[in-house]
């Protein structure tokens with residue numbers, strides 16, 4: 001068994017063959033997937049909920065991505081609070097800060113991030129963090145406004161950022177980037193991440209792992225990333241898959257146990 005801890009499968013790139021993509025994941029040993037509910041931003045935050053209601057091996061998040069922080073309206077808070085009670089919604093996310101693209105003003109990204117931390121805390125569910133070129137502010141906000149659990153999705157930092165993430169109790173999710181030749185820092189981070197604090201993900205349709213790099217990514221390929229990281233750590237593949245699946249259950253709760 002293996003889990004893809006982060007796959008936004010709602011986009012148009014999967015419209016033609018979504019059923020086949022999900023079947024290929026099952027065939028590759030991927031027993032569960034976490035679909036990400038940020039979509040194109042408000043008002044539609046149900047893109048993952050719809051998938052989770054259709055497919056028994058998919059669970060969902062809801063949240064407003066930092067890219068979409070400028071689309072936040074007064075309706076978003078009540079809507080997210082309501083959706084967080086959905087039995088197949090296991091986390092709030094992905095939320096955080098993205099200073100690489102700066103699609104939304106930074107002060108607004110911070111405000112929307114903090115507001116959603118409050119909503120996740122009320123719901124008692126973990127968070128999925130997206131952070132890009134914004135580590136200092138991300139850690140500062142988490143230290144000031146969050147005491148629960150969460151995952152650093154598609155981890156793009158190095159050893160220092162991994163250590164800080166672990167210090168605040170977070171799990172770290174490695175994507176296909178860890179397989180890329182120009183990512184030695186991410187491999188160093190993986191080497192110091194305890195196996196019981198680690199997840200793997202595709203972030204499909206982006207960032208396909210080697211040897212699929214440059215093609216559309218899909219959940220079946222998480223097996224390649226898992227094999228790569230298991231080999232890097234010198235851990236048996238089956239053991240790696242079992243442990244990361246248990247980590248997923250520990251983080252996202254009994255709702256994901258099938």
Ligand SMILES: [Zn+2]
Pocket residue numbers: 094130153154
């Ligand atoms: Zn992301």
